[in-house]
Amino acid sequence: MPAYLQQFFNVRRSEVLSVFLAGLFFFCVLTALMLLRPAREALGLQGGIEAVRWLFVGTAVITLLVNPFFGLLVSRLPRLYFISATYGFFGLSLIVFYMLMTVTPDVIGVTTGQVFYVWFSVFNLFVTMVFWALMADRFSLEQGKRLFGMIAVGGTCGAIFGPWLASMLADPLGTPALLLISTAFLGLAVVIAWILAWQQPHRRSPDLASDPEAPPVVDEHAVIGGSAWEGFKAVFRSRYLMGIAAYAVILAIMATFLYFTRLQMVAELGDDLDYRTTVFARIDLITQVATLIMQALIAGHLMHRLGVHITLALLPITAALGFIGLAVVGSLAALIVFEAVFRAVQRAIQRPARETLYTVTSREDKYKSKAFIDTFVYRGGDVVGAQVEGLLGRLGMGLAGVASVAVPLALVWAGLALWLGRSQQKLAGQHLGDQPAANGGDGHASPESSLSPGTGRG
Template structure:
């Protein structure tokens, strides 16, 4: 009996780094990320525009408030993880933020006179917490859903779904902010979150014919509750060199990203003065930078991680950011800013983020959710605070972009070295039982 001809499917699978049995979960995971990033990027221009209403100095202090709130929320999230099954605490997280969006919309729609600078600051802090937690939960689910080998091959592909959402969200914001007003964007984002809950449920219940597919059990049942202490994630980070290294990598990354963020706000503040106009301009910038992200993901991302390894992938962003800030200091303009943001997000979302999330595939399930929550929320926001205050001090000293470059370049060297160490530590840990985890 002659063998069946499957040259075309095999070629497509090879091109996408897919193996048989993986197409369905990858497709659902991509749609899941599409909804999450659509909701986030739909609201981000409105968050930035509202935050700028009280001036850039106020935004810097809002970063401090956000860091404090994320620290307070972490034990509550840890308690959810300990007491509820995985799908239940994921659904509870997304449902809470969706209901919060409805509440903000009701305030803006039915009590506009009660909305002022203080309300905008509250929304800014709330969104910043929302942004980190829904993204963290998404990646934690994927790190639980796919093993280390699958993560190296598939996370970059799955991230394309998020990038498409990150393009679609700002496009919607730029089109709807004018005719419908900024408040209407909140309800649209809530709808995306509700859809994401359904897709998360589907993702963990897809049956797989792969024997190494650790999460999707053949009978479709949920694994038992993780249990443990609500503060276990915080203790785990300081007890493990590996997790502490990831935290250090995240801190430096967010410090440098915050420098870029405030540079963008300053340029937008100088160009536009109205809330809706700033929302539209910020949305347009986001849309074009995400198109650059998609171009990289479709061409190079999967090959870079698979062929060059995590160490190189994690070191690429520090090098690119150092070179980008030097270029921005020499040729400061919107065009250069968009190029720098495009390079930053293309590498960060297309290469660095999938590589960084792969690091969590070799730790235990409790650390995937609890320690990761602490790193991706409080540690991340702590980096924001450090970056915002440092940028403010440099600005008051009159150093501007030249001063930022003098800080970014040394940080980038440490950042790149840490990325190389983490990549090698992951490679060693991947050969050990996941239960023991790296130290």
Template sequence: MATSPSSPARTGLLQSLANIRRDEAAAVAVAALFFFCVLTALMLLRPVRDALGMAQGMDQVRWLFVGTAVVTLAVNPVFAWLAARLRRFPLLGATYGFFAIGLATFWALLQFAPGAIGERSGQAFYVWFSVFNLFATMVFWALLAERFDADQGKRLFAPISVGGTLGAIFGPWLTSRLAEAVGTPALLLVASGFLLAALMLAWWLLRLLPDRKAASTSERDAPVGGSAWAGLRAVVRSPYLAGIAGYVLLMTVMATFIYFTRLQMVAEVAGDTDARAAVLGNIDMWTQIAVLALQVTLTGRLIQRFGLGIALALLPVATAVGFVGLAAYGSFVVLIVLEAGNRAMQRGITRPAREALFTVLDREDTYKAKAAIDTFVYRGGDVLGAQVEGLLGRLGFALGGLVGVVVPLAFAWTALGLWLGRAHARHAAPAAAPPLPPPAASHRRTRGAAAPLQDSP
């Protein structure tokens, strides 16, 4: 599957639109459909999650962020332990199957024991879904980072992301149509069905894409081995991985600022859970349409022409500009523009670029270090952002005070994105030249493509 960039096997349409070669087209299509199912399930339920979280006020949501971070930290070593011992498809099956069963369980409680559903169960669903949200997407991108090389990541992750964006549009559209018509419980079963479809597509994708990081055919899809805490240790030891973690932390802090601003404004215009779910679903749908437009017209060409560093730096700049505009005008319309722009940049440009950073890692770090960054570090940014936003509110600072925090952080965030782009280019070049060492070699002495990541920048 990992073909040379000079391969002549190309189709005119695919090449002109997304630089996809003929022998890559099937894998890209399956991966995009896979991502469509995952994002449909997630975005279908996200408005429900947010509406339930808002039921007890903004302070309760901030504490739910803390609970989510704690649960995410607890789940990380469990996932790493499974990755060390399961082959690839059983690992994917355990992840998506577990969450599908969880959705069916919540549906059964809502359907057959509504008296047992109360404030605590709504909080439990909020935390459970927030953990599920991160692991479902992390596993998808970890599989792609393992199977595509650095060149393919820069070329193909953007068109694959279009599938996820279509799912992120379709999911909220379903929510806005079904939330008040059939009620919340039915949405859980629909989302569970999409997860099972995603699992079947994952099996198909594994058949299409050989493991390029395996030394032999017999070792393809083998468990990655190592310890349950290897991912967190790798993030601490590697400047490159620590840089990715820092970028993700700043990104989630900023996103959390936008999130709480949105919840507060929605609470003022919608009074009950179903109405709020419908409003949030419509907001998600229209912002994802902006994401799709950006992905189709700009993302792939921008990454290939200017590199990952510029692609990673665009989101911090756009976020800072958006917050300044929100502070100046302060209307609900401006908030929607800010969120649409932020999410369009994040999903349309930043996400494919950020996932391409992981293509130079070895197999263990592709799953374990990535899991630590995309789940625990991500939720840590949520907690930090929620607490800072809450503190500013208690001190009486309005949006102007928030902007005073956002702009300096955006400068640091931009510089980190540019540095990561240069670091990826340095590590991708030597990683492409020599063959990977056999896994039988000492993991601590030789880390294959990830070995340069341990060097100081």
């Protein structure tokens, strides 16, 4: 990569291959997801908006049940093996759905669509969580600030490519074939994950020992150990992890308010399934293009120069202003603009910044606690948001009622973002001081002693 491009994209020459592989990994994951997402949205609406609210409850329950099984995999298998097992499970699930759709097409109906909706929601959470957990394990905090935005570009390209590929192949191959194509992309993602992980340093060279931007050293054969429920318990022992969990809950509530507002406005356009799917796909396309521009040109420089705390606070500010504007205007066009900006800031700026929060935690927390927060805790926020939005609707408060709840909550959210960013800096300082010890063995050392008494686990 020419020097001027390295400076523009904030990437060092030695990092180019790793960033490319990480971006390609995320491209495959998001392509696999976005091939199927528009159909998920349309299938979920078949039972009505009220049914979707209860599907959120079902998703939260399933994620809680799945978490200990994932925690068991993390405890018993080396990193690359439990990552492969997770992607393999969802790939096999897609094959099962494919068999149902082709062998017994008569069973496909509202109930089957709702089952797919819940399964897809769990699938979406776990495959993206595992990707970002590996990124937090693969790159240092300083690297994350510079590189996570650029890595996320790969995901956005996949999110654009997936719907386009679905539109090209759905007619000639049939909708069931999309599930097999999605499975193939998951398999490719696993292959890239192995290559990327083995590019990580396995031994610290003397010239990198004091470099805060050097990637962490990991023994690829080491087993993290601990109990299956350790991630759950660690969240409640650590103020820092509790703060991340609270941030995720508020994010989920805000996203759910926006999500159900979109569902209601699209539902008012008519009952035609294909037309609704088209509208959802167009909204997704607009959002992804806006996200791509922000990720490629803004995200890496913004986080590196302003800090994680300011970057995390941008989405709460966007949410507050957007809900105020939506309450005033109240049109589908205003919703599309707001959602495009909200999702673009979330995916291009907030998500990479939020993932850097885990770069200063122990390896166990990177996978187990993160899994609990990014799946069950996040879906718990979805449930709260869905029920509150439904209650406001039944009270006849409409968009004004949603805004009256969303705006004050966004201010609390912004304050929490600033606290998390400051806390991360404190933990990073401790982590840097303990780096020689933390980089040895399987990397269990925890830097959280000042923010979470009693949570250090050797």
